[in-house]
Amino acid sequence: MTNSSTMEPRLLILGGSILQIPAILEARALGIPTAVLDYDPHCRGRYLADRFFLASTNNPEAVLACARSFQATGIMTLCTDWPMRSVAYASEALNLCSISYEAACVSTNKLDMIRALEKAGLSHPWYVLVNGRTPALEMVRDLPLPCIIKPVDSSGSRGVVLIRSQEQWPQALAYSATFARTGEVLIEEFMEGPEVSVEILILSGEPHVLAITDKTTTGYPHFVETCHVQPSSLAPADQEAIRTLAKASCRALNLTTGAAHVEIILTKEGPKLVEVGPRMGGDFIATHLVPLSTGINMTELTIREALGEHPVLPESVPRAACIRYIHRGPGRYKRVQNLGEVQTLPGVLDVHINLPENHLIGELKSSHDRLGHIIVQAETAAQAWAWAQSADESLQIIMEHETL
Template identity: 30%
Template sequence: MPYRQFVTKAQAEGFWVGAIWDPRLESPEYLADVRALADCYVEADFQDPETLRRTLREVAEEQRATVIHHLGREETMVTAYEVAEDLRAELNPAAAIRLLADKHAMRDLLAERGLSPVSFEAAPTRRDVPEAVGRIGYPAVVKPAALAGSRGVFLWREARDRAEWTALVDEYGYDGPFLVEEYLRGPEYSVETLSRDGRHQVVGITEKLLGPPPLFVEVGHVHPAPLPEDRRRALEELTTEFLTACGYRFGPAHTEVIWTRSGPRIVESQARLGGDRIPRLVELATGLDIERAIFAALADRSAGPASPTEPTEPTERTTTKAAPATATAIVRFFTFPPGRVDEIRGLETAARLPHVDELTLRLHPGDTVPAVRDSKSRHGHVIVHGPTPAAAQARCAEVLAAIEVVVDDTPVRADGRTGALGTPV
């Protein structure tokens, strides 16, 4: 860490950048780029917390680093901030990062503060999950507490779902701990924020497009989310109050919220930017490069077009309005049925459309199409933008209708109507 684009954007704001990577996490070509760009590059085993801790300390002390900031995977975030705290180079208390990284600790905090009440129960191992589901009541959502990227999240609707759930966690080789929660019904959003000195700027709110149960793998995102002002304000206020309660001081956060009949309920939050190309959607819609804005804020400069006016009397809890959007940007992910890829049609035509910002398909003729189980196993994506929500939706539909994959002699288009893409023609 950090990722390649963070190295260049931090350097553009005047920072010396040291990078520490586990070589198993990216391709040799990608890491060669990071090595060439970074001012210092070191490799370490991220699966060994003590090795990572020692490496971080040695590099920081040798290079006289004044700041240690983690912008990567949640699995190593707490370790990095503990070292930063020991060296007085932290931007956030390690305790705040633990609250955001630990799903159970986050639920405990929300319950203590009376924020976003949700029924939940911890299950230390998989053997404890069925009884916890029974106490919460069907349907219940079961989350692996130590996995990220939608991996292993499962809606347990009735007792006979146990076999399917067991097979899912077997795939990940995961035994616990788990968090069992009541099933929150309603549209889901993510609130994108950037904090500095404990003041939280709401960069924008993104609408999530979810796939079908029981896995709910995201099939797309829309930024900005089409929301009435009162609902938008409620999402912003809940998110910033939560971040303040965590003690979060600096950097991006990505907080997922479901709007239920009883109002907004926090699903989870991470001390990082949203995945699924959400930062690119924000940039297309508002003009704000939120990745570079992190380092501009660290350098105490303006964050860009969406940067707020600083309050004259800073307080621990300050909320600024979402970035004004001048367009709508959409990402849609491709999900095709299992089988053998015979042919791919329309990809080059779709890529040439002027409103297509990115288009990636990870399938090739002769490939076996893998089943989509989480965000990492999706088959590709497209990003489009338009001056209005309707225009962006129409342009997205045009692209999805143009792409066709022939699977086992059956043409399959990428324009499903129900949220699960890959509807047969």
């Protein structure tokens, strides 16, 4: 689907949180009239856009009505899975550039996604579906351990648990199900090996790999991401196998335009797919790390593709970038004493604290529990990682030891 070249571009962005701000600012820099839609009347994005709509990003009919009111010629969202259904639904109704509504539904449901990848013959973990609210424990007791539990329709590491013993099943299933709209959870093979994400831009139906991101997580039990580095330090042959699998996953899910964020683990049997997001990678990976490590403005290209302009992919200018997520706790966060000083350290481009002072921080169970982030640019991945670690260790964060 494409837009008429005679229409003035007008962009509707679903979501007004901090993760959507790069798209709002980029659209403004391009001179494109922009509207923001969010259920939060005080979201940051509303004050940066030309127009604001108070509605849920997960309500397709409301999004369609707002798109018509704004006379949008393109609809998009950054870094969030579920609103992609609304993007696709409204775009189909208005004949705008987007993946199909069917593709959006499949790629935002972990069960439907893994079934589509399986049908295409792509490497993936074994899996079993159960209802975590009314679990039949006899269905899971014979499964090989360790294994992973995850909600079928959640994101941001919410509800992800590693099962190591039979005694964990009742509590872990109930916990994971609290993050699932339907209560359904997937039990999957626990894959061991380096984890990466692949940042992809799909132009004129063809997926292009912009970057492979090396990941660090907390590990057992919740696997919350703590650091991302570009470019990847994996062997060239492994990177090529990862690129091939990532592009094939986009084709299997019928992702024909826009961006994709593909998560892969390099096991001893080779790369296996974890998940595919039909949108730009979150956690500032696509909006910040990709342009810093490649010189390619992924946000601008995604906007132009959403507007039906079919942009040309520029040449990459290789450097390196790292984002390290700040966490302290459990306890009550009071303040950072030397924020300005840390922002002047080598390679540091941004130090941001997400949570307000006096916020009570618990155990790191999801990406929402992180205190903030540090973004660094360097000439090599190793240097970027080291500078980010040094900056994090230099932060003088005052905490009061208090638990939730």
